[in-house]
Structure formats: structure tokens, C-alpha cells
Amino acid sequence: MEIVKSSIWSIDQFDGVTTGRYRVIRVFEEIPCLVLFYLEKEKGLSRPIAIGLDKFKNGIKKNLILEAQYTLPYHLLRAEEEIDKSHLKIRDENYELIKDIANNGEFIFDYATKSRVPTLAKYAKEKGKDRKSIARLLDTYWRYGQDKNALLPAYQYSGGAGQQRTVSEKALGAPKTSRTLAVKRSTIFIVTDTDKENIHKALKKHHLKPGGKNLVETRKELLREYYAAEVKRAKALGEAPYVPSYKQVREWKSKLFTKNEITEKSSTERDYLLSKRELLGDTKQKWPVPGSCFEIDATVADVHIVSSFGKQYVLGRPTIYSIVDRASGLIVGLNVSLDFASWRAARQALANAFLPKASYCKEFGIIIQETDWPAAHTPLRLMCDNGEMIGLAPQKLVVPLTELQLSPPYRPDFKAMVERRFGLLNDEMIHKLLGTTRGGKVVRGDRDPRKDAIYTLNEFTALLIDAVLELNRSIYNSLATSSSLLIEKNLSPTPLNFWKAHIAEHKHALKLADSSEVISRLYPPAKASMTRDGIEYNNMYYSCDRVVQGKLASIARTNGQWQLDARVNENTTNYIYVRFDKNDVFTKCNLLGKSKMMKDLPMHEPEFVMDWLDKNHEENPISVESIDSKVIRTNIEKNAKTRAKNDDLTPTEKVKNTRERRKIEIEKTANKIEDNSVSSPQEKSISNTESNPSSIVYLPRRKR
Template sequence: MELVKNSVWNVRKVDGVPSGLYRVLQIFEDISCLILFYLDNPKGITRPMAIELDKFSKYIKQKQILEGRFLLPPHLLLSEEEIDESYKMIRDENFSFIEGLVSDPEFVFDYATKSRVPRLAKHANSKGKARTTISRLLNSYWRYGQDKNALLPAYQYSGGAGQQRKVSEKPLGAPKTSRTLAVERPKTFIVTDTDKDNIRKSLKKHHLKTGGINLVETRKELLREYYAAEVKRAKALGEAPYVPSYKQVREWKYKLFTKNEITEKSSTDRDYLLSKRELLGDAKQKWPVPGSCFEIDATVADVHIVSSFGKQYVLGRPTIYSIVDRASGLIVGLNVSLYFASWRAARQALANAFLPKASYCKEFSIGIQESDWPAAHIPLRLMCDNGEMIGLEPQKLVVPLTELQLSPPYRPDFKAMVERRFGLLNDEMIHKLLGTTRGGKVVRGDRDPRKDAIYTLKEFTALLIDAVLELNRSIYNSLATSSSLLIEKNLSPTPLNFWKAHIAEHKHALKLADSSEVISRLYPPAKASMTRDGIEYNNMYYSCDRVVQGKLASIARTNGQWQLDARINENTTNYIYVRFDKNDVFTKCNLLGKSNMMKDQPMHESEFVMDWLDKNHEENPISVESIDSKVIRTNIERNAKTRAKNDDLTPTEKVKNTRERRNIEIEKTANKVEDNSVSLPQEKPKSNTEPKPSSVVYLPRRKR
């Protein structure tokens, strides 16, 4: 290592040289000598020492002397512009006292090697200063780097800053003063070590804990526990008690405890980690490329929706599932349903994230290209809640596709990216809709938001998709500093550009999803029936080429219907996926024309129709008229049976001459009608030309 002037060295186990840090003051190569100054004695006056240069170099090679480091105090680390003018004057004056000595190498050598240096005393007399003053200035100059700024005044240490003062009989600080001469203020309480201990105990017991009382009440508890006798004595004598004041308790709170201790003790571990801990890391450092980690979470939308078949029926607030890529912030998956946060809704969102988005947006009348929302991949890992995703079903169905990571309970900061996207969607779109609850911020007396609900589930989902596409195109400054690709390609720092740029450079952890595997694993399973009218599910009928070519509907009509495994897309009724054989893949079946009323509707609307039918059946099990008709039928039946009992004819006589009796019955019936028509009062004919009523005319009989 190179030996230079002003360098610092750490000396260890060298004969004749005490161990510690040393600064090189001068190097005399002509006499092979080195002048060192000991740095580990900041208060006393220290004289330099001389050592042979060859000896010092030998110990450096033997690792007994190592390169060291001496930290300068903060008041010496200021630029010239930051130093106060009065400090500069003191510095320059102090330097003028020793300038003639430190600039002379011969004096430094004599001062280090000789016990008596008359020149130092003569110089002190010429400057009008004491010899010890000059020696202290020399020590400061050599200790702090042989620079003029080493002589700056260290006022930051004045007054015992950061140290507790010793207790005395005289109160510290400004005395109490009376605003008027008529009132005499009590004397100031002097806080002793015992009082400090009492204050510490009371603060820990009553104030510095979860749900602790405020400082005013804490002082009252302090007086009750430790100064009750003094309060009673003062009350008896009619004077102010000699006890710690509120200001003293507040002051010693910050002296006895650090600010971080106060924060930690006053909050729970969860609250501290969630809201008060330091934020020194960045999720993008650990997961720097798209696909490293997806975050999934659910929230109840802050808006009420209505049924598409009956706008007067409010269905409540839907559940939004969102999946966000942690590296880019791109929203890669979305699902809106009437189910609460559950595995049934989560699997639909995962399927949406793993499959192309153009067809999904088309179901809601939004036309996009695949490049507008290019996320159709499986990530390396999936960060999810320790709730609906902890069961056996997610483990069986999702783990073969990607790795599941569960966040701790009550720690939404582990999914900060997706949580923030919910907040942005609320601010940008949801809280501006009719029927919104504005996140629960409803003023008393406001109109019930359910009465203003006008959007159906399909309309709300379409609005949400549009807002998601806009968020994916929004600029985020943090993306520009997390990767240099956007700057190299001169792209705006948007999640969409970040995603595309890294995919183009093959810097990602994504893998393409097989659509049939995603459908079979993640779409909700259901049972459909093969009937004569087609494949029936929820009173809706579907068909496909396999049904037509195999004449399966005809077989079901002849031999009876049978059940099929199905997979349902909750977002639409236009199609379902059906497996005709256990060894087949799922086939897409489209809605038939006979079920066109349900076309382009979310799947929950079919369930609404079925619920509506069930409700009507329950409200009207039979009609009131059917009860009356039942009574009439019973009476007629009773009269007929009574007449039959009174009949003496044999069965043979009953069926004999049926044709003649039929003709007689017809004649009697016709004559009865004619007699009834004659007996009615007749109106005066309007004209003599009108034909008169004729007798009954029999129609010709058909040939046998």
C-alpha cells in the first residue's frame, strides 16, 4: 500500500507504538522517518511521534499495520457556503495562531522527537496566547485532517446536547411567571431519578400500549398511584401539590422513549407492519419481469346493480376479482359476479387471466385486438389471500399450472399492487356511477343508493373493462426507473408498454396456457342433460355439430335423456363447454334459437329466471277459481251418482237402441231451444222483408 501524507493507519501489536489509529503528518525520505499522530485520545493533549519508515513498511507487509479510517465530525463536513460567517472568523483567527508552526516541517520533527521545544513557548508569547492553547489548536489541526476547517468551533456539542442534566436543587428551564401580580404560581417540580422511573412505569402501563389512554389521563393515573399522599397533604393545607406537571410528563415521554419505541408500543404488530413500518424495499426488485408473480384479490364493488329482466329488481353489489402482474402493474385478469369472494368466482378470474381477452371483451360489445390486452399467460407464482385459496380445490386445480403463495392474514400490503388497482378503479369510474355507495361514505339523510341503481351486471362489467384498459394505458413514473427497456425503446412508462417490451426481448417468466386445460380445470363444473330439445342447462338449450351429426337429440327422445359433464362461463349464456365422453375434450356448444331470450346475458340471469318461476309457483300453488270449480264438479258428480242409483234398468237395457235414443235426444234438445226462443219477447221487425225464423234444419249425415 502507498504511504502518503494525511493517510490513516490502524496499528496493532507493534513494539514501541501503542495500538490504535494514527495519522501520517510528515514523511522525511532523506532520513527514512515518519511522523505519526495518535487519534484515539480526543480530549487530552497528544504529541506526535516518530518511527522509522522501513520499520513501518515492514509491519504493513506483515499485516500488523492496516489501512484505517477516521470519521470526521459533522460540523467539518460542510461546504464553504454552508459555514456561518462568524464561524469562519473564529476558524481563520485560530489558524493564524498556528500557521507558522504547521507549515514548518522542522518544527513538526522537533515537536515529535524532543521533550523540550522552546520555539513553541516563544511562538505562544508572540501571539499573546497560552502554550496549552496553541497545543490544543495543533492537536485539533492534526487530528481532523490538517485542514484549516479542522479549527471550526464545534458548537453542536455545546450545552450537553443529547445528555441528561444532573439533578440539582435549582429547577431547570425557564421559571414560572404570573400574568398578574395578584396570583402567585407554585414552585416548579424538580424531576428526580425516582420520578423518572415512576413516569416510565405509568407511560408503559397506561399510555404506550394498544388502545392506551391519552397523556392527560395518564398523568392523572400517575398522581393516583405515586403521589396520592402529596395530593391529600396539599388539599388539607389548601395549597398546590408538589407533583410533576403535564408538560414535564410530556417532555419525559420523548426523553425516556425513542420515537420508534413510542410508535411500536402504541400499535399492534399488524397495524405497525401494515401502516407504520418503513418502506425501504421495492417489489419490482425481487420480481423484475412480467410473469414473476401475479397478485389476485377480491372486493365488493361500491355500486348496486339491477336485473336485466326486471329493472325494478335490485340485485345488490357484485364482487370484483382482479389479477395484476406485480412487475408491470398490468391488470391481466378480471371477473365480475354476484357470488361472494369464493373459489367459484376466483377460478373464473384465473381462467380469464390465462385465456385471450378479445373474445371476452366481445361478449360485452367491446371490440379490441389481442395486442390491446395481450395477457393470456400462466405466471411463475400466484400471490393470493389466506382465505378462499387455501382449500383443497385450489391446491388440486391451480398448483399443476402455477405455484401458489399465500399472504399472511390481515396483511393486504403483501398484495399492494392489486389493492391499489381497486382504489384507482373506484376513483376513476365506480364512485361516479348512479347507485354507488362511495365506499361507505354516506351522509346521514342521503338518498338510499339502491333506489338510484340502473346498471345491469353486463353494463357494469363493460364499464369496468373499459376502465381496466385505460389503467393499462396510464403512465406510471415508477416503471421508468425499474427497467431501462422503456427508455431504450423510447416508450411511455405504461403497464402495457412495459409488458410488450419485455415480452419482445424474452425477458419474462410467462408460459402460454392450453385453452382446453384451462377450461377443464378452472371453469366451474356443472351437469347438463342431453334431451330431445338439445343439451339442457338451467332451462336453456344448446347444440353443436356433434349433436347434429350423431343425432343425439333423437336418441335422447327415443331412449331417454342422460347427463353430461359441463363447464360454465359465468359471464355469458351464449355457450357452454360439454364433454360427451369421459375420454373426450370439452366441446363448445352454442345457445339454440328457442332460448334466444337469454342470449347475451350473464349466466346469473338464467338463475334469476328460475328463481322467479319458483317464486311464482310458491305464491300460486292453485288458483282460487279452481277451488270453486272443484265444488261444482263434486256436486254434479254427486247428483249423477244419486240418479244412477235410482235407475232400475239393467245394463243390457241401458245400451239397447242407443242410436234411436240419440236422435230423440237431439230432437228434444233442438225443440227446447226453439221453444225457449219463441217464449222470449219479440222485438218489432224493422222491415217487412226480413225472413221469419224457420224450423230446425238437420244437416246431412255422413256416410258410414
């Protein structure tokens, strides 16, 4: 089991250590020991503790120490562009105060093992700050993942948002103001616990029931039942009664009852199930250890692909983003999309590198174990181009997770590992596919490769993932001479074995990434809508347990839809991540059955369908046949109006004897079978036909 920096562990009555969750803030290989930080203490300061590495591993074997999870506060799970500039300034100022000691191994060890640490007081004096101020910043920094963003101000806890204020003698809110000085407004009513109970009873009795009274009438009933004496007293004295206002009754309605309670109580069960419930049915030398440096780069694949909805629609060549660990050569991240090399596509590749891979491979029909592709960490630094990665957006979003290093222009050798992986993928797989351009090596007169394209984006991605897994298992002789661990453990010199061996011996520079933080900060932000049919995004509908249990679709149907912040994985339409409240983390929502046509497709396919529909509307604004139909309808209407105008009958004569006229009309126009004993039906039909060619010919009757 991996013991990496920033991982969370739950300790239960082990060797005198307080029971609770701890974060690993440092692993010392020389001693050997690791330093843990206690996470359960909400108030007051905590100090890290040191524990022997062998003792810690022994606790894991005895199941006294288990892996755990720790949810970060919501204000740390926001994208950089969503954070207020003033908050960023406070964060940077706080980080400047502690950056010299927060990751200093000698100080961390002394702080964890000694009761008095003069270094801290001396450091605080140099910074011109109180020792406790520095200690509080260190506490926050270690508690929330040793990340720069951990020092963002937590203003969501200020002001008592969402809490009921304590009743006092002074009225809450703005006072009543008069438009003119000639009129004096009444005193603001202070709502007590008794008043809340009275309002609750009145709303439940008169308003929140099938066919209940509106809120204005309900307030009148409230005053008649509970404030009659006050109304009479004020009338006798000629002043305004001291009673709850309409606005107060309306506000306390939303506080005393949830939206769904209001909907359910105001409807009968049948009406609720029929009209108001949710509709979810149908529903190497310088970089010796893994994590020292990752390389990221993009290339246009040497193959053309087609649309999933029509193999005749060629979509061009996709863009491949690859991330490779420089020490081991392991491909740790991958993304294939129709976007050109851009920050939008790069952030998808980074999210893939920082998150587990088993679920990603499963989306493309490839079943693996986490140990088959164990890369799900952030590196010490990230080497990238000065193209799409030199902009402000990647600096804001990625730097808090890792450090960016830009390669010089026109120097691909600075990213030799990732560039070589592109060459290997071309040689091993891409240049053997139908529709390949073979790197532009096309002889004049050769067949256009676009005409041979047969693979969809999902199929090409699945082939690419399989090729990546094979490259990670391939033998590279250079790995055997770069580290003695592979020889000591008698392992083949493959990138995968190199990675695992160094992780097991804690010889790496990797940091465990929090999945919720990666999703909220790296997946492209989008806007979804909560509707009666579920969560709508790009004309597709999603849902999750939160929607069902909270009956949010029913609320949207009754009270109108609203927008939600979302994060989108552009590799699949099967799910999106949605934040239902500004204080919540992002929740995974799965595709509903009503959008099953879009299942197991990349996000660009729904956009293709929408473009196809727009094209059809532009080409066919109206049908040609409708033009002739309009002329026919106009002529018929004109003739009918002319006939009616020449009719001399009165309205009474028109409607008189309707039944008799109807019967006569039927006899004139309908077929009639008669029983004629003189002549046979055949003879009668022949004679009638000869005498009157336009007469009706009756068929022979069947003998009974």
C-alpha cells in the first residue's frame, strides 16, 4: 500500500496515538519515519507528530491504520478564475510568510518531535509577525493538503450564512422609510419563537393544503386567530397594530417549510403524481525518481476519423495530448479530442494524469486494474511548450497543483520523452490504420486517405489506450542502468516496473491529488440547467441520487428551472459533474435513458447532431409542397365564402331540420343493398350500368 505525501490515514488506538484521521506531510527516508498532522481538531492549533515508518507499516498490517478520505472545504474547490482577486492577494501574502519553513524538512521534524521550537519564534520575528499567526498559517497549510490554495480566506464561515439570527429587542433588517415626512410608518414587528409557531400553524391550516387560501388571505386568518386583541386595541387607539407583516409571513414560509414540502402539501397525491413530480423515467540523472518532472505535449494524429452517426462524415484528424514521466518513461496521462492544441484540451489531459485510470479505460471498453496503470499523482514540476501553456489560464489553474516550466521555442529535445512516445505510437499502431496519412509521406497520385477513414473517435481512442498500455509494459534497456532497484528486485526494465519499484521504496517526488480538487479546477467549466426532465446539458439529460432524494426535478417543474455550475469530461457523454449549491462539492450525475442515443460517445458528437439540425433548418425553411397547398386552401376558402354570400337562407333556416337533411344526404351518397326478387343482382347491375353509366353498381350478396 502506498504511503505518499498528502495521503489521508485513519488511526484507531495505535501506540498511544490519538484516534482519528491524519495527513502525511513528510516522509523521511534516512531516519526512517514519517510526520503526520491530526485533522479532527476543528478549533485550536494542532502540531504534527512523528512516527516510525516500520511501526506505521505494522499498524497497516494489523488493520489499525487504514486509508481514509478528507473532504476539503468548498472554497478550496473553485477554479482559479472563480476566486476573487482580493482573496488571491491574501493567499499569496500568507504563502510568502510561511513558504521558507512550511516544507523545510529540518523544521518539520523539530516541530513534530520537540515541545519548544525557538526556530519558529525567531522566524516569526524576522517576518514581523506574531508566533501564533505563523503557527495558524502552518496549521491551515498542512491541514488542507500542503497546497498554496489552502491559505485562501474561508469567508464562507463568516456572517452566519444560512443560520437563523438570535431574536433581540432590536429589529433585524433595514427600517421602514417614509416617502414623505408627513407620514409616519409603523414599528417593525420582531418575530419571536411564539410568532414562528403561530405562522407555522396558520400556513399549515389555511395555505399549505389542496385548494388552500392564498398568502394574503392566510395572513388575515393568522391575525384573526392569534392577534385579534392587538388589532382591536390598535383600532380603539387609532394606530397601526403591532402584528407580523405580509413580507414576514412570506419569508418565514420559505424558512419553516422546504420547497418540496410546500409543493406536496399544496397538492393532492393524485395531482402531485400527475403534474408536479419529477420526470426522470425513460427514462534520468537530473530526474532520478518518478514525479520529478512530467512532460506534456500535443500532436495531430496521422489518421482521419469519422462521425459515430454517419460513416460518410469525415471529421478530420484528432489531436493527441500525452503526458510522460521523465524518469520512468511511463505515459501517465492521455487525451484524444477534436480540439486543436489548446488549453481546453490540455486541461483534460492533466485531469486524466492526476486521476485514477481504471474508470477512464472502462469508458472505452478496456477493463484494467489500478495496478495496470497506477499513475494518479501530481508531479514536482511540469515541462510544457510556450504555446498554449504560456497563457494566464494554465498559470492560474495548474501552478497551485504543480510547478510549470516552459521549454524554449523550437526545442523539442527539451521534451524528448513525450516526443519519442508519439513516434512509437505512430510506428506501432497509427500508421497501420486505414485512413492514415503516414506522417505526410503521400506520393502524388495515391488514394486520398480521407476516403479510407473508418474509425470513430471512441474506437481510435480505445486503440490508442491499448497501445499506451503496451508501451508501458515494453522493455527499455536504459531503465536498467538508471536505477539499481530493478536489478535488486529482479524486475524487467519496463516503465511500469520502474514506477512501482520506486513507489514501494518511497523514492519518488509524487504527491497524491484530491480528485474533487482536480475535477473542480481542471475539467472545463460549463453551465447546466435543473429542469423537470433532469439536469440538462447540450440537449442531454442527467440525474443522480441528490436529484431523486431532493425531488429537484419536481421543484424545477413547479417553480421553474435554474442554472447549475458544471464540470465536463469531454471524453464521454455518460456523466457530468454538477454543483447543486455554492457550498457543495461537485457531484457525478449519470446520463438518463431518454438520452441513450448519446451514450458512450465523446462530447463532440451531440454538437455534431445540433450542427446537422441547424443545417437542415437552413436548407429547408419551408417545403415546396406547402406553397401549392397554400394556393389550394386559399381557393377552397374563397369559393366557400362566395357560396355563403349568395345564400339567401336565414340563420334559423340553416340550422332547422338538421337530422332530416343529414339522413337525406346519406341516402344520396352512400351505397344501398336492396332485395329484388324479380331480377338477380347481376342482371340489375348490368341493366343499370347500360342505362346510366354513372349509376352505382351493387355487388352480389352472399348466400346465407
